[in-house]
Structure formats: structure tokens, C-alpha cells
Amino acid sequence: MKIGVLVKQVASGESPLRIDTSGKWVVEESIDFTTNESDSYALEEALQIIERSGGAGEVVVISMCPAERTPKIIREALAKGGHRAIHIQEEAPYETDPFMVASIFAEALKDESFDLILSGLQSDDLGSGQTGVILGELLGMSTATLVMGVELQKGKLRVKRELESGWFQWVTLPFPACITIQSGLNQPRYPSLKGIMGAKKKEIKSIAKSDVKGSGTPMQEFSRMYTHKAEKRTEMIEGSTDQIVDRMIDIFKKNIKVI
């Protein structure tokens, strides 16, 4: 089984975010970049699928990002067990149209003939949640999203899809398939020391985004970025820990009346 896994480098949840001079993106220098959370689960699932089928096969790590900041997450994915990597090198301004992102992946990956492509269900930065599905469509693969469980059957795949409020649905789809993974379906592994050493020797194929044909022009673009207004007037409680606790007790008693 030949599996491709899309991993994206995104700003961590605790990164300080300042809007840049274009007014459409953030200042990248102050950002702490990390692997998109659901992509880590997708990589783990790919590694486990290969292990479950007796170790035969290949996991190819695929990422589109600027040349200078992606190798860290690619190396990490290779250290965890990915066999090789494809890095589509992007230049600023970064692509925010999910259809174009998927078109670039489709063009760059079409000759790989993957049996299965996995990605996280959405990125923590742009959150469009479409790239995996559109990529599958463009490559003529079957698709499923929000996957919380994977069963391999003869020539096909049975996956457990998450619906809202604790509901699920099993879906069966033929190979080749492109599925997007919901976080929580497995426990992503940490790279071993041996894995980290071994990763240095693994192949990373770099492709310039501008060399990928057929990417066209974006159909949607950020017009402006801003901080949203609070929905409520929030009373901020300040002071020493004791003062904060006293004020909270006061609020519980007098304002909310729960004690």
C-alpha cells in the first residue's frame, strides 16, 4: 500500500499574532510554527495502516510551505516513520484559496498513483477543511471526511465518520481513496532517537510551486484581516491570587448566585 500524508506547518495556538502591513496576514517572525494537530493524527494512522498490513508499503510525507520553515515538520514526520517526503516550496504571499492549493497538490502528486491519501480534517490556521476532499476529486479518488476509525477490507476501506453530538456513521469506499482524519482517533507517537538519526538520510524531493503547472488564479482571497469585537462586555478580574479568589467568590455569591 502506498500512502501519501499531507502535513501542514501552522502557527501554534499560543503564538502571539500581529497583523502585518498588508492587513491580510500576520507577522511571521513572532510565530512559533508546529505541525497542524489533525495532520499528526493522519500521519499516525498512515503508519499504523502500514504496520497492520505487515509493514509492506510506503508512507510519503507531503507538505506545501516556504522553503525556510517547513523542513522541521517534514524531518519530524520522517523521524516518526515516514519513508520519504515531497516538499512543494511556496513563496509569499501564501496561497489561501483551498481549490488552488488542492489543484497544486493534484498536479504535483498525480504521477505518484497513491492508493490512499490522508490529511487532517482542516488546518488550524485557515480552517477551510476542503483541501483533502477537492484533491481526492481532482485525482478521481473516493473521499470521506472526519474519520475516527479505519478498517481495511479487501480492495476497499470502511471508515467511521464523526457526525455532531456523539453520532457516527460507517462509510465504505473503494481504493484509491482520499480521507481526512479527525483528531483523537489514535495516539500519535513520538520520534525515537533512532528515527531521528535515520530521518537525516531519507529523501526529501523539493518542487518549486511556480514549476507546478495548472495552478491558475485564485477564486477567493482575503480582503482584510482584523481582531473581532467581543460579543460581551467582560469584567476582567485582576490582582494577587488571593484578591482574584475573593472577587470570584463574591461574584459566585452575589452576581451569579450559585453558592
Next chain:
Amino acid sequence: MDILVILEGANGAIHRISKEAVAAAQALGKDLNQKVSVLVFGKNSDNLSKEAASFKVDEVLLVEDDNLKSYSADAYAETVKQIVEKESPKFVLTGYSYLVRDFFPKVSARLQKPLITDVTGYKVEGSKTLFTKQVLHGKLTVDIETKVDGPVLVGFQSAAYSLDNLEKGSAKIRTAEVTLDSAQLKTTSEEPFQEESGGVDLTSADKIVSIGRGIGKEENIPMINDLAAALKAEIGASRPIVDSGWLPNSHQVGSSGQSVTPNLYLALGISGAIQHVVGMKGSKNIVAINRDPDAPIFEVADYGVVGDILEIVPKLTEALKNQ
């Protein structure tokens, strides 16, 4: 056709999030002076089309086909694609449920038209209609502009529009046809099912102490149990806590878990991603403690503390015990 809303059925009725999308479409229709139509599709969808006809819309399109009896991403996407090609709406709106998420991007791919997802609102500026969504862990907002002629596809975030604004009326129903080739339908689905929740019902709780990634490690959970006991509160959690296996699924609050409306919701170390907020913003009083002053949870909180929960919680528990 001007604005078309794609409706989703759920247990024999129209899904709440689809009705919210109709409310959004009615507002957009007024602002742009455009008519709103809705699409119902399935097999034996009489109930759904009658319910749809009770909304204040121009017309209800009804598609019935044997291939739409149960969910198939390919059949659903192909149906919407063919109707959009035939009717040429300017906007195709839908409520972005976990089912719609599975097939709507396929419609975008097949039509080669833009899809904007998890939209919380729109802005009409001159001849342009921009759609608004949150990005970067919910900390920032963007207005998105489209660059194409023809339909723009939009998926609205759950609870972005209120059902209170859904206008009632009486619309006519028009039957429409699509051609679905069963050989082209790759996926098959089984009946949806609900997993055993394990008995924690947060929906009727008066007080909830809810924890997120900010509690740091599993070893800190007993401290939260003590606080909840002192406050006589139930314990809730955001998704990362459940994903890590620190608490069972049944404690999860948010779009994948329970939607709660307690008198007190005490959010500890929860950043406030929109998937969590939609499940708790109806709480009567929200108190949030987080060490990140920019955490979006503070936007919905009535009371906020920027601080370390590991320092504050033990003292708060002590103080509650002394009351």
C-alpha cells in the same frame, strides 16, 4: 435564480443548522434585493419539502431519486452540482454540518467555483459581497472576497444565525430532476448511530467546571475534581482533553459533544476555539481563566481572569469549602 439554500434532513425534519442558513439567506436576500429558493433532496421527502414550504422563500425545489435514499457523498454532490448548473444561482448557501462538510467541497471541485466555509456573517460593500470567518485558532477574523462570475458556495458556521430570525411564509414546491449514474457513486453508508455516552448529561447541569489544554497534564485532573466537588458542579472538557484520553467522550462540550446552557460555566484553560464556543455560549454566566490574554474565550466571557489555573484553582477550592 438568485440565492439557493441546500437543506439537510435529520431524523425526518430539516436540520437546525440548515434552518439557520435559511435565516442567513433571508437576511442576505433583503440586503441584495434577491429572491431565496431552497433545495430539498432525498427519497420520500414529503415531510421535509412541506416543512421547507413553511419558510418565507420564493420556492422549494424538490429532487427525489432512489440513489438518494441513504447518504452518499457522490450522489449528494452530483445532485447539488446538476441543480446549480440548471438553475444558475448567484449564491449557494448551506449550514456547514458534519455531513455537509463531507460532500460540499466536492461540489466546489466539480463546478470549479469557490467555497467559503465556517462563515459567521457577510458584508455588502458596493457591488461586492464579502464573507467573514475566523482564522488562526479563532483569534483573528478575515473578510473573504471572491473573484469569479457565477455561483459562490458558502457554508455557515453552526449558530452564526439565530433561528429566532427565520421568517415563516408559504412557498410553492417545484419538482426538479437530476440524472445519477449509480456506477459513479463510489461510497456507500450505513445508518448513523450514537455511541454510549457513559451517562454524563451536561445539558441539564446548573454548574459546569470545564477544562482545556491549559491544565497541562493528566495529573492535574484531581485538582479539578476537588473544585467541582466544592462547587457541586459537573465536569466538562474541550476536545483536546478527550482526544488525550484524560476524560471520557461524554464530558466533551462543543460541536462534536454536548451543547450546554448552565447558570455557571467556569472555563479553565480553554482557549475558546469556535467548535467549543458554539456548545457553551448559551450559558447564562461564563467565567474564564486563561493565561493567554488574547484567548478568544474572553470574547464570550462575562468575567475573565488572565492567570495560572494551577495557582488559582486550589485556593478557589479552599475558599469554596469555607463558605
